[in-house]
Amino acid sequence: MFLKRIILHGFKSFADRTEFEFGAGVTAVVGPNGCGKSNVVDAVRWVLGEQSARSLRGDRMADVIFAGSRSRKPAGFAEVQLTFDNRAGLLRSDEDEVTVSRVLYRSGESEYRLNGNACRLRDVRELLMDTGVGVDAYSIIEQGRVDLLLQANPLGRREIFEEAA
Amino acid sequence: MFLKRIILHGFKSFADRTEFEFGAGVTAVVGPNGCGKSNVVDAVRWVLGEQSARSLRGDRMADVIFAGSRSRKPAGFAEVQLTFDNRAGLLRSDEDEVTVSRVLYRSGESEYRLNGNACRLRDVRELLMDTGVGVDAYSIIEQGRVDLLLQANPLGRREIFEEAA
Amino acid sequence: SRTRFAEAFEQIRAQFQEMFRKLFGGGKADVLLEDPANPLECGIEIIARPPGKEPQSISLLSGGEKTLTTVALLMGVFKSRPSPFAILDEVDAALDEANIERFNSVLQEFLSHSQFVVITHSKRTMACADVLYGVTMEEPGVSKRMSVRFEERVETPIVA
Amino acid sequence: SRTRFAEAFEQIRAQFQEMFRKLFGGGKADVLLEDPANPLECGIEIIARPPGKEPQSISLLSGGEKTLTTVALLMGVFKSRPSPFAILDEVDAALDEANIERFNSVLQEFLSHSQFVVITHSKRTMACADVLYGVTMEEPGVSKRMSVRFEERVETPIVA
Ligand SMILES: Nc1ncnc2c1ncn2[C@@H]1O[C@H](COP(=O)(O)OP(=O)(O)OP(=O)(O)O)[C@@H](O)[C@H]1O
Ligand SMILES: Nc1ncnc2c1ncn2[C@@H]1O[C@H](COP(=O)(O)OP(=O)(O)OP(=O)(O)O)[C@@H](O)[C@H]1O
Ligand SMILES: [Mg+2]
Numbered sequence: 001m002f003l004k005r006i007i008l009h010g011f012k013s014f015a016d017r018t019e020f021e022f023g024a025g026v027t028a029v030v031g032p033n034g035c036g037k038s039n040v041v042d043a044v045r046w047v048l049g050e051q052s053a054r055s056l057r058g059d060r061m062a063d064v065i066f067a068g069s070r071s072r073k074p075a076g077f078a079e080v081q082l083t084f085d086n087r088a089g090l091l092r093s094d095e096d097e098v099t100v101s102r103v104l105y106r107s108g109e110s111e112y113r114l115n116g117n118a119c120r121l122r123d124v125r126e127l128l129m130d131t132g133v134g135v136d137a138y139s140i141i142e143q144g145r146v147d148l149l150l151q152a153n154p155l156g157r158r159e160i161f162e163e164a165a
Numbered sequence: 166m167f168l169k170r171i172i173l174h175g176f177k178s179f180a181d182r183t184e185f186e187f188g189a190g191v192t193a194v195v196g197p198n199g200c201g202k203s204n205v206v207d208a209v210r211w212v213l214g215e216q217s218a219r220s221l222r223g224d225r226m227a228d229v230i231f232a233g234s235r236s237r238k239p240a241g242f243a244e245v246q247l248t249f250d251n252r253a254g255l256l257r258s259d260e261d262e263v264t265v266s267r268v269l270y271r272s273g274e275s276e277y278r279l280n281g282n283a284c285r286l287r288d289v290r291e292l293l294m295d296t297g298v299g300v301d302a303y304s305i306i307e308q309g310r311v312d313l314l315l316q317a318n319p320l321g322r323r324e325i326f327e328e329a330a
Numbered sequence: 331s332r333t334r335f336a337e338a339f340e341q342i343r344a345q346f347q348e349m350f351r352k353l354f355g356g357g358k359a360d361v362l363l364e365d366p367a368n369p370l371e372c373g374i375e376i377i378a379r380p381p382g383k384e385p386q387s388i389s390l391l392s393g394g395e396k397t398l399t400t401v402a403l404l405m406g407v408f409k410s411r412p413s414p415f416a417i418l419d420e421v422d423a424a425l426d427e428a429n430i431e432r433f434n435s436v437l438q439e440f441l442s443h444s445q446f447v448v449i450t451h452s453k454r455t456m457a458c459a460d461v462l463y464g465v466t467m468e469e470p471g472v473s474k475r476m477s478v479r480f481e482e483r484v485e486t487p488i489v490a
Numbered sequence: 491s492r493t494r495f496a497e498a499f500e501q502i503r504a505q506f507q508e509m510f511r512k513l514f515g516g517g518k519a520d521v522l523l524e525d526p527a528n529p530l531e532c533g534i535e536i537i538a539r540p541p542g543k544e545p546q547s548i549s550l551l552s553g554g555e556k557t558l559t560t561v562a563l564l565m566g567v568f569k570s571r572p573s574p575f576a577i578l579d580e581v582d583a584a585l586d587e588a589n590i591e592r593f594n595s596v597l598q599e600f601l602s603h604s605q606f607v608v609i610t611h612s613k614r615t616m617a618c619a620d621v622l623y624g625v626t627m628e629e630p631g632v633s634k635r636m637s638v639r640f641e642e643r644v645e646t647p648i649v650a
């Protein structure tokens with residue numbers, strides 16, 4: 001087991017602070033079209049350091065902040081916290097539990113945190129090095145992109161293998 | 166009603182001469198993965214003059230000829246015949262029924278026919294002009310491509326509107 | 331030619347808005363010329379706001395919402411310029427059960443104008459069809475057309 | 491580094507071939523270095539032949555066959571280099587009922603190595619899950635996590 005929980009607050013359609021706990025085995029996330037399932041996947045990629053607004057389906061990074069709805073005003077910031085179980089020591093940290101978080105304010109100010117302490121994106125990437133987890137990892141398959149490996153040109157596929165090797 | 170029937174012979178996985186009749190209303194084509202459903206869609210596009218092997222998922226145009234299987238030898242040619250009901254006079258023809266056919270031999274020799282008479286690709290295109298039907302028409306949506314209109318750049322979408330206007 | 335395009339565009343626009351509301355049960359959509367001063371050459375912008383949601387870039391829409399928006403646009407084009415037939419290959423793949431219902435009832439609405447061939451794995455879409463063709467590969471690598479039985483039906487389609 | 495890549499590659503290759511056979515119930519697959527003399531820089535070629543079919547370009551495979559081939563490759567990578575978790579967003583969208591079964595049983599096989607989060611509209615995939623989260627938008631535009639009831643089940647998963 002590795003992922004413990006994710007908390008979304010003001011991230012895309014998750015206006016309210018929402019928590020998902022993950023256990024061993026298979027967790028299925030279900031619901032009608034447009035209810036927010038893929039937004040949870042975007043949240044994982046965003047908190048792990050995704051820099052491209054486009055790959056999160058937006059035009060600008062501010063697009064990940066809850067934009068309001070008929071009944072709600074827009075949020076002032078987006079925050080995601082992702083907590084890992086590190087008892088197997090896979091992450092480069094001495095802690096048994098590691099929480100990565102990211103917050104983005106409307107002003108454009110943004111911050112990464114590792115177990116509550118401000119850090120740089122580089123520190124998050126270092127933490128995940130060699131785990132097969134991370135923004136470009138083969139371990140997150142986005143909607144509609146399952147055939148990407150087959151379509152990618154032969155050199156494009158290399159990256160997946162190098163990541164794994 | 167407009168499409169009457171299609172006959173596939175040696176086209177992709179349709180080794181044997183196979184006929185589908187179409188009536189008014191909704192015709193559903195069903196079956197397991199890989200059984201040949203999308204190959205029927207490819208057959209319609211091919212007989213109407215598709216020139217790009219790539220857009221038919223092949224590398225070369227010869228890839229549309231039945232390549233053989235564990236129990237069958239490869240075919241020597243691929244042939245598709247598509248018959249239209251033309252009583253509404255939508256096609257540029259005096260006939261009540263119009264059959265377009267295309268055959269491709271392993272040698273590379275290829276032929277289009279209109280109601281049995283050899284013709285050029287240009288004649289097929291002229292027949293379909295202004296009907297909203299044809300290789301680039303908005304009326305055939307391939308597997309996995311339903312969102313294409315939304316992704317296409319704003320100028321790319323024009324083509325659809327011009328085809329329809 | 332400029333007026334002809336403008337007229338057709340207006341018609342598609344009106345139909346798109348209506349089809350969108352039907353498929354989403356509300357909301358608002360629009361299709362706009364990026365440069366109205368240059369209607370024959372400019373790009374075309376699409377706006378889509380599902381009911382109750384804030385208008386945003388269509389890229390942020392979900393997989394199923396994008397499918398419905400595209401279907402609305404296509405049906406909009408069909409209504410203003412009926413295409414004799416349409417072939418839809420697994421267009422319902424991203425839709426949930428409720429939206430598959432709406433999708434199929436919209437197809438029904440078009441049957442006076444158009445003929446549809448749909449490829450699908452959805453039992454619901456199959457149940458709404460008038461005719462069902464099954465394709466199999468009993469002999470590996472060789473496609474064969476055959477009859478399809480479909481239990482649990484009130485009105486059985488013609489099985490070809 | 492060259493040997494390390496070559497070893498990892500061989501392992502992935504072996505696992506890919508095994509996973510492919512499992513998911514397709516037979517057939518043959520391979521993954522090859524386009525230029526073995528230049529292993530650290532050359533492209534990677536994928537070969538996939540479903541059971542009973544003639545080997546052909548993978549581009550000719552069907553939508554569902556492409557999905558299964560990719561899943562086989564990914565699971566091959568996982569087995570040789572276990573990733574702590576994988577998130578799969580509607581990866582089963584193109585699969586028919588029988589292949590959804592096989593896909594889910596392959597996931598089960600990996601549970602000692604990995605943790606999976608799957609987003610799906612398939613009742614079968616839901617039924618095979620250990621935990622089910624529902625996401626809804628009762629309040630339009632605002633996502634909310636909630637419990638999910640699932641009737642017709644023999645063994646009920648933990649509903650969170
Ligand atoms: N910043 C934001 N503020 C508010 N809503 C947003 C924001 N970004 C995206 N959304 C909304 O989130 C919705 C899409 O959510 P998501 O892609 O997670 O749906 P989904 O559950 O995966 O649906 P599907 O089953 O169709 O794939 C869209 O309706 C979009 O308008
Ligand atoms: N020239 C050919 N000769 C023999 N078989 C071919 C040829 N071209 C394609 N095929 C086979 O046809 C199959 C794909 O068929 P098709 O794409 O129609 O499947 P499908 O029914 O649409 O499946 P899905 O539900 O997964 O989309 C592939 O297995 C491919 O190998
Ligand atoms: Mg989604």
Ligand SMILES: [Mg+2]
Pocket residue numbers: 202203204308552553554
């Ligand atoms: Mg198909």
